[in-house]
Amino acid sequence: MIVDQAVDVPSGLPATVPTPAPGDPRLARLSLNQRTTASWSLREAIDGAVAAGLNAIGLWREPVGEVGLDTARSWVADAGLRVSSLCRGGFFTVSDPVERAAALSSNRAAIDEAAALEASTLVLVPGGLPAGDKDLAGARSRAVDAIAELVPYAQERGVRLGIEPMNPIYAADRGVVSTLAQALDIGEQFPSDAVGVVVDTFHLWWEPGVTEQIRRAADRIVSYQVCDWITPLPVDTLLARGMMGDGHINFPELTSAVAAAGYHGDVEVEIFNADVWAAPPDQVVATMARRYVELVEPYL
């Protein structure tokens, strides 16, 4: 591809580096989280990842369920892709006993699916405060209890649970685990082959001492996810993530820390953003590959 013909999305700016071609060794660890190309079906996302020369994909339970677990598994296997993560388990901060039992049941199903897909981890998004409940410590405690309950089930199936600390912007409604330090305080209560942590730049870039916490995490890092923090923050905070390089995050620094911690897994790009979703998905993948080889891969 000729550099000056490629355009980055969603910025619309000319690409500053050539798009790495399939077979480029720099793409070896890049994974497309399928929500980055939300308009693509699972089949299209698999095909798109392969066409771009990727070797891994991050899957979500809902689109997997739509085609059926067996079909998804065979599609991914036939395409030669690794499943870098399955999103998501969690949402187990509910206090109502019936809702809690349902949440645990759903998480066991997610563990089964992660095992079938040979996913590197099942991402756990802890969940927020129940409606009307202001006991944040209680919700956090219930998240720990739920993980404790799920660990034996996950271990039996060889699935590593990945606690995802989330930017405090989501503490009320999605994720009560707010820092990598806190996620490690929880994770370290369990064997490292059973419970790890997800390092997501969007969630953690601001955390004081985050590079020390990444070092502490060491082999508990089960997933490294990259996207940017952009300002002004988009209207819908759930869609606030930006393409790497479009915002304020220092990817070389965080990536170097993750590499120094000994992480050897895939690097997933997970971007929820209306402008990214409105762009042609193949251009999203091409931009993501360019930004990755520029800002992330050299520091792995």
Add this chain to the structure above:
Amino acid sequence: MIVDQAVDVPSGLPATVPTPAPGDPRLARLSLNQRTTASWSLREAIDGAVAAGLNAIGLWREPVGEVGLDTARSWVADAGLRVSSLCRGGFFTVSDPVERAAALSSNRAAIDEAAALEASTLVLVPGGLPAGDKDLAGARSRAVDAIAELVPYAQERGVRLGIEPMNPIYAADRGVVSTLAQALDIGEQFPSDAVGVVVDTFHLWWEPGVTEQIRRAADRIVSYQVCDWITPLPVDTLLARGMMGDGHINFPELTSAVAAAGYHGDVEVEIFNADVWAAPPDQVVATMARRYVELVEPYL
């Protein structure tokens, strides 16, 4: 006031407690930050605070500057109000030498104004990342350096600087100090009569271990500011604060911790919110007084 005739703003729901009347001892420590009633001039805010029976007001430099420091000082003194805080100093994370000198000069002027107004503290909003700069650690380091440079000037004038840790939602563009723990790590490098911390519920409610950090803060707490974290987050994140009780924050828990830490100062209500600003200011003050005596004051 008859309870069932009062309506809370901006929720529009019936008030659940009577509005405390002027002279009610429960109002003794309640302070109106003038930005909560943004449509009021300084004169109107002073009159509105007095009419509601308040004894303190939190001021901003710009409206003070509009009427002149001497006028503002005499208005506040004649009204018998304490100045619970002056907003704001800070924005000293700039790296350009000329901009840095200007920022320090502006902060010295703010210290002079805080001294003249006998403000309990000058609130320091550290500032964000310079444009295009992704070195968060560097920006944080420059904030510490600036405080170190300002401390002697503040001490000579009897002004306590109040570092305000800000919700990470603002880490990129307004406040690189993101947790109370981090603010204390900075503050403790200086004498406690010179540098303290602002405990603002909106910024800190999610922080893991925040009650322990409040205990650690002890006599460094120079201001306690209350407003709520509401979801969905309003479109403009700068205007994302809610009236106490309308969101997810546990005011009894945080207030009890602040009281146990030994804080005896005023409790300021600072709400940036378009719906609050669109409501009649006297109704805002009445709602704020009701919510305060219900959710905050009993725990002081």
